[in-house]
Amino acid sequence: MEKERTYTLKIWRQPNANMKGAFKTYKVEDISPGTSFLEMLDILNDQLSENGEDPVHFDHDCREGICGMCSLFINGRPHGPDEEITVCQLHMRVFKDGAKITIEPWRANAFPVIKDLVVDRSAFDRIVQAGGFISVNTGAAVDANAIPIQKVNAELAMDAAACIGCGACVAVCKNASAMLFTAAKVSQLALLPQGDIERKERAMKMVAQMDAEGFGACTNTGACSAECPKGIDLSVIARMNREYFTAKVTT
Amino acid sequence: MSWITDTLGSSIGKKLLMSLTGLFLILFLVIHLIGNLSIFSGDGGLAFNSYAVFMTSFPLIKAVSYLLYFSILLHAFYAFMLWILNRKARPVRYAVEHANQNSSWASRSMTLLGSLIFIFLIMHLKDFWWQFKFGGGYEFEIDANGNRDLYKLVILQFQYTYVVIAYLIGLTALAFHLWHGFQSAFQTLGLNHDRYTPAIRFLGILYAVVVPLGFASMPVYIYFFMK
Numbered sequence: 001m002e003k004e005r006t007y008t009l010k011i012w013r014q015p016n017a018n019m020k021g022a023f024k025t026y027k028v029e030d031i032s033p034g035t036s037f038l039e040m041l042d043i044l045n046d047q048l049s050e051n052g053e054d055p056v057h058f059d060h061d062c063r064e065g066i067c068g069m070c071s072l073f074i075n076g077r078p079h080g081p082d083e084e085i086t087v088c089q090l091h092m093r094v095f096k097d098g099a100k101i102t103i104e105p106w107r108a109n110a111f112p113v114i115k116d117l118v119v120d121r122s123a124f125d126r127i128v129q130a131g132g133f134i135s136v137n138t139g140a141a142v143d144a145n146a147i148p149i150q151k152v153n154a155e156l157a158m159d160a161a162a163c164i165g166c167g168a169c170v171a172v173c174k175n176a177s178a179m180l181f182t183a184a185k186v187s188q189l190a191l192l193p194q195g196d197i198e199r200k201e202r203a204m205k206m207v208a209q210m211d212a213e214g215f216g217a218c219t220n221t222g223a224c225s226a227e228c229p230k231g232i233d234l235s236v237i238a239r240m241n242r243e244y245f246t247a248k249v250t251t
Numbered sequence: 252m253s254w255i256t257d258t259l260g261s262s263i264g265k266k267l268l269m270s271l272t273g274l275f276l277i278l279f280l281v282i283h284l285i286g287n288l289s290i291f292s293g294d295g296g297l298a299f300n301s302y303a304v305f306m307t308s309f310p311l312i313k314a315v316s317y318l319l320y321f322s323i324l325l326h327a328f329y330a331f332m333l334w335i336l337n338r339k340a341r342p343v344r345y346a347v348e349h350a351n352q353n354s355s356w357a358s359r360s361m362t363l364l365g366s367l368i369f370i371f372l373i374m375h376l377k378d379f380w381w382q383f384k385f386g387g388g389y390e391f392e393i394d395a396n397g398n399r400d401l402y403k404l405v406i407l408q409f410q411y412t413y414v415v416i417a418y419l420i421g422l423t424a425l426a427f428h429l430w431h432g433f434q435s436a437f438q439t440l441g442l443n444h445d446r447y448t449p450a451i452r453f454l455g456i457l458y459a460v461v462v463p464l465g466f467a468s469m470p471v472y473i474y475f476f477m478k
Binding site for chain 2: 010023073075076077102104107108109110172174175176177179207208210211214215216217218219220221222223226227234235237238239240241242244245248
């Protein structure tokens with residue numbers, strides 16, 4: 001059993017979208033190294049509740065790295081230190097005893113803060129609604145093997161589809177750009193025959209919606225891909241650009 | 252018309268213009284470097300002076316030079332627009348950021364580097380281009396071929412320590428700008444493939460080192476070895 005640890009937490013507190021926020025410092029003690037980051041926040045919130053204070057609000061859901069809800073900017077990096085993980089997969093053993101940990105919400109014009117560390121990511125939903133789907137009539141499901149798909153394309157589409165829409169790409173990008181997210185959603189369908197029918201319309205509409213939401217443009221710094229919990233490759237952005245240019249010059 | 256403004260006005264469209272003008276400027280730099288290296292031909296500047304006359308009088312080159320001025324201005328203008336757009340996208344900044352863990356300094360500093368290059372460019376054009384084309388106060392001598400002696404002006408300018416230092420700063424900014432910009436231009440165009448992207452990256456790094464070094468060799472050599 002490893003020794004239990006103490007941390008100083010500097011957390012962004014903001015009562016609601018309209019009021020000004022500020023950092024507040026808290027102390028947590030007796031944290032075992034095996035505790036997950038979110039469990040550590042649960043422990044803090046238990047303390048706060050017992051003292052009659054408002055607990056720290058943060059997004060979380062599956063706690064197994066697949067839902068994309070947890071959205072914390074920890075010590076200057078989305079989902080904290082460590083590679084290809086979400087916050088729920090981050091454990092306190094990464095932080096030294098006595099460390100000071102700064103926790104901020106995603107910062108983007110298109111992701112307004114709702115409360116404390118919770119941001120509104122419905123801009124992503126609207127980008128997907130603009131074209132991130134295929135139109136098929138309902139009925140009996142088609143046999144999965146009825147449509148032949150090249151192995152390599154199936155793999156690339158699957159890589160792009162790994163995106164969980166957490167918004168880390170936007171959070172880390174110096175321009176708060178949503179290119180990696182939008183490009184992953186454009187890619188996963190553009191690579192498959194089912195997505196081919198609407199591919200031109202899709203690229204144009206999704207890019208237009210992305211711009212309308214107030215995300216920035218891409219400087220190709222690669223920070224998004226480096227911090228993506230699912231390791232989405234920068235090449236999806238190149239593919240989206242190709243899709244967009246092709247759509248624009250042929251429709 | 253709205254189709255063009257829609258396309259070029261979108262975030263990707265703006266980047267397309269940055270990419271295309273950037274690649275054109277990259278192409279220009281090679282020509283500019285090769286031509287300027289005639290300074291080292293050892294003939295007292297005869298080759299360099301006739302090259303300067305050719306570059307300012309041959310019709311095709313003249314036409315391309317207007318495209319060049321236009322590209323520089325467009326590149327700078329769109330960079331400014333993107334800078335504004337990108338700043339607006341994050342009104343509240345982070346208290347703590349560790350950007351060095353996920354991206355290169357050059358890639359995050361393109362606006363700063365570009366601004367330095369722009370200031371350098373104004374100085375550079377004022378030093379030579381303005382004097383040669385519009386006569387900014389310097390009386391040109393005539394060389395043995397009957398051409399105005401631009402070579403002599405180059406030698407004179409690079410005797411000043413502050414001029415040489417300013418050129419080295421400008422060229423360093425250029426090197427970092429190209430370090431990221433070269434491969435970034437291809438990525439924006441959608442040219443990213445396992446087969447050729449490593450080659451583009453290698454070529455970009457080679458270019459970002461060799462071309463600025465080539466340019467820097469002139470002021471440095473002249474300053475130390477030519478009086």
